[in-house]
Amino acid sequence: MTRSGTDPEIAPGDDETAAIESFRDALESVERPIVTASDVATHLAVSQSTANDLLERLVAADEVSRVDVGNDPVVFYARRWADSTRRERVVPFPDRHEIVVDHPDQFTRAQLSQFARLDTTNGNAGYVYEVRREDVWAAPHDSFSRLRSTVREVLGGEEPTFEEWMESQWNRARQFTLRTHEDGYTVLEAESDSLMGNVAREELGDEHLHAPIDDDTSWVVEGAEAEIKRLLYDTGYPVRDERDLDEGDDLDVSIHLELRPYQRDWVDRFLDAGSGVLVGPAGSGKTVAALGVVAALELETLVLVPSRELAGQWHEELLRHTDLAPADVGEYHGGTKDVRPVTIATYQIASMDRHRGLFDSRRWGLIVYDEAHQVPAPVNRLTTDLQGRHRLGLTASPVREDDLERDIYTLIGPPIGTDWDALFEAGFVEEPAVEIRYVPWRDEAAKSEYGDASRHRQRQLAATNPAKIDAVRDALAERPDANALVFVEYLDQGDALAEALDVPFISGETPHAERASLFQAFRRGDLETLIVSRVGDEGIDLPNAELGIVASGLGGSRRQGTQRAGRTMRPSGNAEVVVLATQGSREEDFALQQMHHLASKGVPVTERTLAD
Known part of the structure; x- marks a missing residue:
């Protein structure tokens, strides 16, 4: 409605809620997060003086902030709404x-x-x-x-x-379609001859398309389907894949778990699309949802994972939560090579030419890509050529520093996700508290060495700052009863921490049998603290981790920061992540960069400078 300067909704004696609502209406009308007094006066049809009075009341109430930008008009922006109104x-x-x-x-x-x-x-x-x-x-x-x-x-x-x-x-999204011709080869169809000529033929070459069949249909070069989908996707035309791929051999399987509502939604949306990537935080149950997809399709399944440890976890989950018999589930990697109706293989093995024939010969109805953000890597992407009627990806964070996250969706399928904050609020996933702690140098000599070093050497010196040993010890002492993971980037630092704290250190050099035994001891609670290198970043299921301490590795990706924090995201417990960054080094910026993705998801991130 139109308001005047005497409107009781903005009268000087009225409560702050009505004033805030008026201010919010003005923000909405100008479609900007800031307004001037003139904007408010125009929107509310009041005098400039009345609008100024309204804004000054909100500034005095600490609901609105003002910024004087020199010769330009003063602008106002909202500080907080939660204490003023609870309506959506x-x-x-x-x-x-x-x-x-x-x-x-x-x-x-x-x-x-x-x-x-x-x-x-x-x-x-x-x-x-x-x-x-x-x-x-x-x-x-x-x-x-x-x-x-x-x-x-x-x-x-x-x-x-x-x-x-x-x-x-x-x-x-409905202009191009890949189909199977009645003679068995693949064709690309466009909704018009103009699209085929001006888009497809301009973007694609002879290595992708043979001669046209007609004005809007072209014969596809065998094996070029994935590249065609990627190139047209980049042009802004996602391709529908409706090829008549083999359905896969049947698999009699059911799941013993009751899916959460959002997991059931994931499964339903995947079944509607036929392919897709489940995107959700660690602990949200993407693996369980994947088991729901396996049970719904009832087709032979190939699961691709980045490591043997994760293959073993999948094996355990399949036998624990479904009625599959041990003879139905096999693993294929450096430790064992056993192909069964449900087979878990590593990306490395599945990408090798000498093994691909074995995987290609099986009629897979479903291929699952765990840690799907790894698929765009040059070697791993070869696995997307494997034939399967349905493709399912799982990832906590599709962010890639090489900007190839779009390839995840072109190679596997569209994203299917759930609002992280909704999972936190509903209690399905524990919301961790993240604190960045700035650690001083051990002494002036260490600080000087950093200043004189090359860029690469500076990163290593900051990461392995010896003062971090005491910072790790103090963080553990604050939570003496917590099951803790300490993440490191450098093996020497891991060894030093292991010796100082008298706890095991797991790295890529740790034998697989010993690694599996230590992880299992941590899950049982026999070990309260583990130091891990990058082997702990992805896929390892350690549901009882309550405290994560990032001692080094801040030069890594945003995704790595999310994964390490994600080790503590579980439905119960008091989750906390402590990130150690050497004061006055580039680690300070890296820490903020890595944690920004979590902050944007609603995870609280605080900062503290430790005393010298």
């Missing part, structure tokens, strides 16, 4: 393809997850969802009208600009 509020920003939501309920989150991705949260009540073209392409709807209905339900009405852009993206 959805504000779309069509030009930025973003939706800002305060206090979203579970239903709203579920609806948003169908066409948007949680980008950031302020850790309090505000959430920023990004609608990417990839999210629209992969939306689990059979028509755009159904997707539009979901969008309108979330936004509370029509949003023409948003809807027009989403419809254009929806249509782009």
Whole structure:
């Protein structure tokens, strides 16, 4: 409604809630996170003086901050809403393809997850969802009208600009299709001869397409399907893969577990799409959901994993949670080579030419890619040529420093995920507290050596700062009853910590049998502390880890930071991650960079400088 300067909603004596609502209405109207007094006056149809009074009241109440930008008008932005109002509020920003939501309920989150991705949260009540073209392409709807209905339900009405852009993206995802010709070879079909000539033929070469069959259909070079999908995806045209691949041999299997609601949603969305990548935090039960997919399809399955330890864990999970007999499950890697109706193999083995014939000869109905962010690597991507009717990827973080995360979805399938913050709130996954601790140098001599060293040497010196030994000991002493993992990058540092703390150190040099025995002792509670190198970053299931201490490795990827913190993300316990960064070194920036992804997911990240 139109308001005046005497409107009781913004009268000087009124409560702060009405004033905040007025301010929020002004933010929504200008579609910016900041406003001027003139913006507020125009939106509320009040005088400049009345608008200034309103804003000054909110500044005095610590609800709004003001910034004087010199000769430009003073701008105002919101500080917090949680103490002022608890109602859900959805504000779309069509030009930025973003939706800002305060206090979203579970239903709203579920609806948003169908066409948007949680980008950031302020850790309090505000959430920023990004609608990417990839999210629209992969939306689990059979028509755009159904997707539009979901969008309108979330936004509370029509949003023409948003809807027009989403419809254009929806249509782009339905312009090219790979099909099996009646003579058995693969063809690429376009929705028009213009698309085939101006897009496909421009982007693809003779190594991808033979001569055209007709104006909108081309014969595909055998083995070029994955590259065609990647190249057209990069151009903005995802390809539907409707080839008549072998269904795979039947497998009689059922699961003993009751899936959580979001896990059931993952399974249903995968079955609708036929392929996809489950994206969720460690501890959210992606493996259990994958078992649900295996039971739903009832087809022979190949599971690809990065390590023998993870192969063993999959073997145990399959026998524990399904009615498969031991004779139905095999492992194929450097330790054993046993192909069964359900086979777990390492990426390394499955990529080797001398083993590929064996895997190709089996009629796999499902191929599971665990730690799917590894698939785009040059060697691992060879496994995507293996024939399987359905492809399922699992990853906690698809982020790659080489920007090849898009290849995960072109090689396997579209992302299928759940709002991390919703899992924290519902209690399915423990929300860890992360603290970055800045550790001083041991002495001036160590600090000087760092200053005189090369860039590479500086990284090593900061990572292995001897003062971190006491910092690790202090962190462990603060949680004497916690099961703790200490992560290191350098073997010498791992050995030094193991000697100082009198605890085992597991690295890539540790024999597999000894490694498995130590991990099992940690799971049983016989060992309270383990020091691990990168072998602990991915896939190892240590559900009783309550404390993670990152002693070094901050020069690694954002994904690595997420994985290490993820070792403590489980449904129960008091999870905590302590990140040690040498004060005055580049580790300070690396620590913030690694933890930014977690912070954007709603995980609280704090900082503290340790005393000299």
